Amino acid sequence: xxxxxxxxxxxxxxxxxxxxxxxxxxxxxxxxxxxxxxxxxxxxxxxxxxxxxxxxxxxxxxxxxxxxxxxxxxxxxxxxxxxxxxxxxxxxxxxxxxxxxxxxxxxxxxxxxxxxxxxxxxxxxxxxxxxxxxxxxxxxxxxxxxxxxxxxxxxxxxxxxxxxxxxxxxxxxxxxxxxxxxxxxxxxxxxxxxxxxxxxxxxxxxxxxxxxxxx
Numbered sequence: 687x688x689x690x691x692x693x694x695x696x697x698x699x700x701x702x703x704x705x706x707x708x709x710x711x712x713x714x715x716x717x718x719x720x721x722x723x724x725x726x727x728x729x730x731x732x733x734x735x736x737x738x739x740x741x742x743x744x745x746x747x748x749x750x751x752x753x754x755x756x757x758x759x760x761x762x763x764x765x766x767x768x769x770x771x772x773x774x775x776x777x778x779x780x781x782x783x784x785x786x787x788x789x790x791x792x793x794x795x796x797x798x799x800x801x802x803x804x805x806x807x808x809x810x811x812x813x814x815x816x817x818x819x820x821x822x823x824x825x826x827x828x829x830x831x832x833x834x835x836x837x838x839x840x841x842x843x844x845x846x847x848x849x850x851x852x853x854x855x856x857x858x859x860x861x862x863x864x865x866x867x868x869x870x871x872x873x874x875x876x877x878x879x880x881x882x883x884x885x886x887x888x889x890x891x892x893x894x895x896x897x898x899x900x901x
Contacts, residue, residue, distance in 0.1 A: 768813040770893040778901035780804045781837040788833035816891030818850040841873035863892040
């Protein structure tokens with residue numbers, strides 16, 4: 687029989703025993719394993735497994751719903767002249783964030799109800815009027831906004847903007863969109879944070895998606 691790794695509790699002994707023992711030996715020891723002495727530890731082990739499985743399934747279901755919502759946003763009002771920005775947030779910290787202040791064109795109800803729970807994901811969208819046109823100035827700021835996500839002494843500021851510029855093409859001017867997307871820790875306690883553009887349309891109105899990671 688394989689040696690059982692030394693542990694501090696009866697529960698850990700049983701878990702170690704399952705990990706280090708073959709199926710054949712476990713079968714032969716079934717009466718002993720389900721004895722009254724071991725039953726409580728086995729019940730706890732099964733209970734922990736159920737909780738972990740339920741949490742995993744809830745996480746999968748939640749992410750599936752989020753991805754469906756984002757996919758719907760991508761195809762909503764496709765004929766619009768608005769630049770649609772989809773922002774996805776991944777929170778790998780134990781903190782839960784709310785919107786403290788923002789200049790983004792979000793409805794008041796959405797700002798007040800927004801919550802990014804610990805170890806969770808969420809997303810929101812914003813539409814900005816695309817007004818770049820003739821005589822196509824060399825550089826034009828289309829929008830320049832910010833949002834602060836705060837949880838007590840921990841917080842981050844996300845800056846979002848887009849500048850249109852004109853280049854010289856063979857037949858007609860070329861138009862180029864430059865995105866500003868930065869995220870900075872602003873609380874008294876620092877937090878790791880990063881952002882990246884995950885997709886961007888090649889043509890007007892240059893809708894794009896951004897992903898922010900906290901922790």
